Amino acid sequence: MKHLILVRHAKSSWKNPGMEDHDRPLSKRGKRDAPFMAKIFRDKKITPDLLASSTAVRAVAIAEEFADKLDYKKSKIRKNSELYLSETDNLLQYVQSLDNEDKTVMIFGHNPGITWFANYLTDGSIDNVPTSGIVAIDFDVKKWKEVSAGSGKLIFFEYPKLYFKDAED
DSSP: OEEEEEEEOOOBOOSSTTSOGGGOOBOHHHHHHHHHHHHHHHTTTOOOSEEEEOSSHHHHHHHHHHHHHHTOOGGGOEEOGGGTTOOHHHHHHHHHTSOTTOOEEEEEEOTTHHHHHHHHHSOSOOSOOOTTOEEEEEEOOSSGGGOOTTOEEEEEEEOGGGTOTTOOO
16 A cells, blocks of 8 residues: 655745746735645654655745654755656656655645646546645555546545635635
8 A cells, every 4th residue: 555645835025026937936815725734734644755855945845844753864855956846747657766765755846737637647627725724645556656637535625625714715
């Protein structure tokens, strides 16, 4: 059995519209939602073997919040530029190349790729993974390379709007 947790980055700041997309930090709401959703995840008592993140500032920031709550060393977060704005084919390639010793892997990335990938792997019923959203998928496989279209089972889908009325997107 393999467990994949997909997490969309927290809400980013647009205070500096000329800033490169990759470098945008978290907004005030993102700084609230990231640790809150990390706590929601921690309370599910799932222990990831690997945290992998896009190199974008906002993705690394939420990955570090999860690392804090999960007692996972921030220095062990695998930052990969291939996960920045990655789409289904790239994400699938990344997952299929994971070390089989890692049973539970969290990937911190971006939309639309995270939503498309979650739907590709499962029954395709998620309209949008909002910022700070978490999608947990289980696979009845022994090796990551066996993960394929429709082979996953959606275990849970959590996002801030379930808890905060002012959450959007």
